Amino acid sequence: MGSQTRFEPDTKLTQLAEAYALDAIDFARKRSSIVLDWTDGSVDRVEAVLADMHLGYLEQPTRPSDEKVMEFARLFGSYVGELLRRKLGGEWGMITMDGQEFPGLKLESGSLIWPWGRVQNRLVQGPEDNIAHYYHVIMREDRPQRGMFALLRRLLGR
Secondary structure: OOOOEEEEEOHHHHHHHHHHHHHHHHHHHHHHOOOOOOOOOHHHHHHHHHHHHHHHHHHOOOOOOHHHHHHHHHHHHHHHHHHHHHHHOEEEEEEEEOOEEEEEEEEOOOOEEOHHHHHHHHHHHOHHHOHHHHHHHHHHHHHHHHHHHHHHHHHHOO
């Protein structure tokens, strides 16, 4: 039948993601004079940074190690994930799917997302994994559900 997907909240991962997000803000400001200010529009600026990094990745005669790519995926994936978490509600934790475990978010709607993996794909594979598009699709699809859950909580007195 299908694979079972599990989510386990992780407060340490939440703290790490918050710190990585702040590091992404510093990195973007120092490297590119780009301001990441926790607005929806800042995701377009993240995409611009990732586009430049992808081109640099392609131009290097020796590709950066997977660890180096993942370092930047954690930074910018955490920024995007934290922005989504702040806007839609949710928590960081470990997602287990098809026997593999990886960090991600469970949004208040119940949706599971893994922004670190999406940024990693953006860096390596290119514009087909556009992070701004990813963000805006999640915002569009999850926002109506969030309102429904908030209404249910009010009706149930929670």
